[in-house]
Amino acid sequence: MLTKRVTVTVHASDPLSRAGLISHLRHQPSLDVLPDRGEDGRERAPEEPDDPAVAVLLADRIDESTTAELRRLLRGRDQRVVLVAGELREPDLLSVVEYGVRAIIWRHQATEQRLLSAVHSAARGEGELPPDLVSRLLNQVGRLRRATAAGATAGGSVPLFGMAPREVDVLRLLAEGLDTRQISEKLAYSERTVKNILHALMTRLRLTNRAHAVAYALREGYI
Known part of the structure; x- marks a missing residue:
């Protein structure tokens, strides 16, 4: 053929x-x-x-x-x-x-x-x-899944890649200059939930801090 x-x-x-x-x-x-x-x-x-x-x-x-x-x-x-x-x-x-x-x-x-x-x-x-990359990818995906599961809170599942809607909502308010308390009031989340959402997001996507997370979301068109 x-x-x-x-x-x-x-x-x-x-x-x-x-x-x-x-x-x-x-x-x-x-x-x-x-x-x-x-x-x-x-x-x-x-x-x-x-x-x-x-x-x-x-x-x-x-x-x-x-x-x-x-x-x-x-x-x-x-x-x-x-x-x-x-x-x-x-x-x-x-x-x-x-x-x-x-x-x-x-x-x-x-x-x-x-x-x-x-x-x-x-x-x-x-x-x-290549076989060595398959092994590395599987190992890293496994680590990220465990980190995501540990950082996830009530309100819906978090995707392995990309951003969940609640993550986008938090970053949009963060980009507007709101702090953790103000974001929690706007979204009716506890401050702990807001911190957990940001921690899980930054762990999953290997982002170094909140500014890096906002920059990533802007660059990728999420906000």
Whole structure:
């Protein structure tokens, strides 16, 4: 059975690294590698609009520019992303999974066959992770579930990723300058409940303080 051709764009801040990835992918008969911005000065779209596109992003580490590029790529219609990573800290791993990255490959393991397999997995809507990352992800999800269960209070379940409505309500009032007592009065919660909501949220999302939590909510469009 013939494999359906997949449209691919390649993204990297370093032109030489990007050229290396393109050389790995361009001669694969099941892939159509299109230029993104920078190769011909304009963005190209797939010839068949209904086909999913796969973006391959090379990043040595997850920093602000990488996360901004991930958000840009994942805003596209039915876009799927394969991340070729040099290193991933545990908070970074959860972040890229939450953003919607479909497959991750270690840079030093990015052979032609691994790239091809990851691109086709992403195009099918499936995930692909190195075994060591699967173990790390499961361990971290387990820790976060336990932390969420310990910090949850009456008023509804708390999602593993993202924010529950009551968390958004608390952060919106916090962003308006209200303190714990004023927030508890506005929402008819006890002050202890407000503190528990904030503690559980910051633990789950690895946020360092209340200002960081408000900044995260603003950046992600919750408030």
